[in-house]
Amino acid sequence: MWAIANSNGDPAVAMALTNAIENAIAAAGGAATGGAIGGGSGALNGADISSTLQQYNMAIFLLQQEAIAAGNNPNTLTDADIQQIQNAFSN
16 A cells, blocks of 8 residues: 555556565565574575565566456466566576
8 A cells, every 4th residue: 555655646656565575575585584593695695596586576577467357267377477477587
């Protein structure tokens, strides 16, 4: 609700705010867990891994929303969808 209230009614802005907050929470949680397990380098690795997983999940979520809007099954990814995800995370 906070993201919607602070987006001036723009769904794209609300989604960006939500993504940023989720990413920060994921990175913080990963850093805390990684730090508890492996110290400083574990914290950095944990934050990186958690952030990457959150970004991947958001990419899937956005593709599912596009599928729903197009009237398609949101749980069926096309080859083009899979290629798009692989390209985004190959760098």
